[in-house]
Amino acid sequence: MTRQRNDDKRKQQIRSAALRCLVRRGYAATTLREIAKEAGLSKGGIYFYYQAKQQLFDEIMETQFEALHERWAFDPMGDEPADRTLARLVLLHVGAMEGAPDEARLCSFLVSMAPQHSAFRAKLEALSSVLRSVYAGVIERGMRDRLFAPGDPEEQATMVVCMVYGLACLAATDPRGRLPLSPEELAENAVRMLRAKAPVDHSSRTLRMTN
Amino acid sequence: MTRQRNDDKRKQQIRSAALRCLVRRGYAATTLREIAKEAGLSKGGIYFYYQAKQQLFDEIMETQFEALHERWAFDPMGDEPADRTLARLVLLHVGAMEGAPDEARLCSFLVSMAPQHSAFRAKLEALSSVLRSVYAGVIERGMRDRLFAPGDPEEQATMVVCMVYGLACLAATDPRGRLPLSPEELAENAVRMLRAKAPVDHSSRTLRMTN
Amino acid sequence: MTRQRNDDKRKQQIRSAALRCLVRRGYAATTLREIAKEAGLSKGGIYFYYQAKQQLFDEIMETQFEALHERWAFDPMGDEPADRTLARLVLLHVGAMEGAPDEARLCSFLVSMAPQHSAFRAKLEALSSVLRSVYAGVIERGMRDRLFAPGDPEEQATMVVCMVYGLACLAATDPRGRLPLSPEELAENAVRMLRAKAPVDHSSRTLRMTN
């Protein structure tokens, strides 16, 4: 039992060390030696827990995906104004990035790995899809309650997800990982977009013709 | 002269082949052999034009940054309603991604490389900054003309940039690089956000307290 | 005492497991993990009994050499026709290989290890020498008793040893370790060779010239 406990703890420690290296330097550029050093043990030690770099990576991703699922697939309470709920969701999703540069880098790391492994990409898409449907649910409620302007909830949800991912990109770009916008500001603007009346039709049609 | 012309052409061909590999597999995972194969010549042949992998990479990035600067640092005409201008800007920035998966992947590649080389990160920040200031200019004009709701132009510009980057992320995630939202839809929503009245103060304040 | 007894038993079990691996895969290719698995305990467990792979190997070889010495350095009874004795010797030496593929493989393993360690080679030569001198003794007696054709007993003994080793080689080559010749057949032929009149001189001389 204690053994099991210790094993898990050590594996967790290795995973977190490896994750730190991965988000900073990418998968291919990260060497086992770096991970070992970061984890405070030797290459052989790592090999005792993980038979291969790829397997370590897979397990890390598994863990991260699970964690994100759990964190993101949050069931919003129904007895709250939809705009409040949506703002809280945004804060929840973006808040973790504040003060934790690696959190934002993780996001952009996930995106950058997507083109390479199809299995990986599938998982990431599933995750995005969950995020999107959570938003879509709240937005739909908001539209029903006349808190949000009428429109396609799916499309609007995609917009919000864009904002969240985009913020992660900008944070990953910053040397210290700071957000260019506070989570609250992002939330406000998202709500603002949703509240707004839909633009007049001809504007978009004109646009297309112009381009 | 012809020699020079041919050389440039060949270098361009190598760069574009290398770029294709880079955005798909990342810098570290891309081997010179892959690049050579993609470019249709031998490994040694690359060295005739580029002394090192790193230099090839640098020159590619140089080229890409210049291209993006040129494409993005577009001077919006002043005799046009600000909302129209902004929509056209968004189309300009996002349109290239439509039907060109590698374009979106390039964006996420740039973001993923940022944490690694500081010089690289600086350039990317400069680019983002240009993008942001272009948007900020238009938004400021829109606010003056009462087309957009009053607010901080910089903040709103950051929001728009977030949307653009976020869309690139989602496109990079898609197996065929398709956009989950048409450029026109993104543009409409951006304009919608900017037109909207600012949300009532207490909402955001309450949010902070709740969290 | 019981402790001692158990220890020896366990060591014996390890040695026999290791020997099985060795003759099948060779020294360098045999890993401690394989041996441990074959012996039914863990890698560390082996280390408890043997400080090093090399020492385990040495001890195994020691044991095997002793066993072979004991088995081979058999004192032939003097009151028996030399041809009978010789046949019994051959049966003794070859009989163990019948139905025991590893026995033949051990022989070829010993031979294949000889070029590598000089100490090892010395032991093997000593063993061969014992074998040869036992045969030589019997053959000499046979020549005195006119049972065998006159000649150099040492040379004839070497011939018989060749046959024995050669049979081991052929058995080691067979997938199931079967002998291509029964021990009895080998014995018969050995005796036949020894009984035969020496060939006429000029044939061999001619041979040399021809070649």
Added chain:
Amino acid sequence: MTRQRNDDKRKQQIRSAALRCLVRRGYAATTLREIAKEAGLSKGGIYFYYQAKQQLFDEIMETQFEALHERWAFDPMGDEPADRTLARLVLLHVGAMEGAPDEARLCSFLVSMAPQHSAFRAKLEALSSVLRSVYAGVIERGMRDRLFAPGDPEEQATMVVCMVYGLACLAATDPRGRLPLSPEELAENAVRMLRAKAPVDHSSRTLRMTN
């Protein structure tokens, strides 16, 4: 053309260097660096010609098997006394080992590798089989011509092969690879064995009972 010629030459050089290492130290214990050093080039140089150690090994074995086939599958002339032919065959097969320690070691190396790879073992069996059938042919002729005592040609051929392999074993055991018996002596004794009258029946039966 010259290119091809050079390539083959270099590959041949690598193969022969590798073979020298292999027969001395075995497959598993031989490192690529050793081979490279022996061949007079670097690790990478080897890799240019052979993508993997295993492939290099396979090609070497291929070459060796072919060479041995060619050398051994020799068509004995029919207008020569069978005993002469047989002696010449033995000289042909054993003569190469004289003064060439590696030749004998190769033989024992082949035998020691047989238990490991089944494909390899099959080839070795095929080779032995060729050798045996060549001998069997000559022996049969000898029996027809009353030069050899009547008996089973296959069995007698196996005996001769045993002698050859056995001599190789003994040579491989010797520090300098010397043969304990000259090829001529071996040939003489083989012929002697074949010429001899078959032993009386009851001897072998008695033997079996004794055992």
Added chain:
DNA sequence: ACGCTCGGGACGACCCGTTAAT
């Protein structure tokens, strides 16, 4: 006290970026 778990170096194959020669 025995035995395994855990960890440390070390090394091998493989492969990559790079250069010299042609």
Added chain:
DNA sequence: ATTAACGGGTCGTCCCGAGCGT
């Protein structure tokens, strides 16, 4: 501009030892 070759470095893995649990 291609072929041939080099050496460095990574991953996987092996042999071995020390400490901890039973």
